[in-house]
Amino acid sequence: MIALSKATTTPTNTHIVDSCTVTGKDDMRRFLAQLREERADDMAVSRRDLESQVREWRAHNFFYKLHVFRSRTKDVDLELKQSWWREWFCRVVSFLYFWD
Secondary structure, eight states: OOOGGGEEEOSSEEEETTGGGOOOHHHHHHHHHHHHHHSOTTSHHHHSOHHHHHHHHHHHHHHHHTTSSHHHHSSEEEESOOOHHHHHHHHHHHHHOOOO
């Protein structure tokens, strides 16, 4: 598990450095739950649906494992607001991610 100090939170975004090192859904949920407990309620990590954040994180990891845009997918930015097409894209790609 990566350290909570690797995460930067703002009211509109959660940035996690080296997020590619966390590969399991349960570990992602645990990390985000701990981050929610530590950070203020008005931060994006607390305001966005947990499962939606996990799906986006898994989508980033999927592309990282495939060596696609590795410099951009080793970290993850979980923005508060997502377009509908990005949310659905993350749902599909997360479903394809099988490195748990």
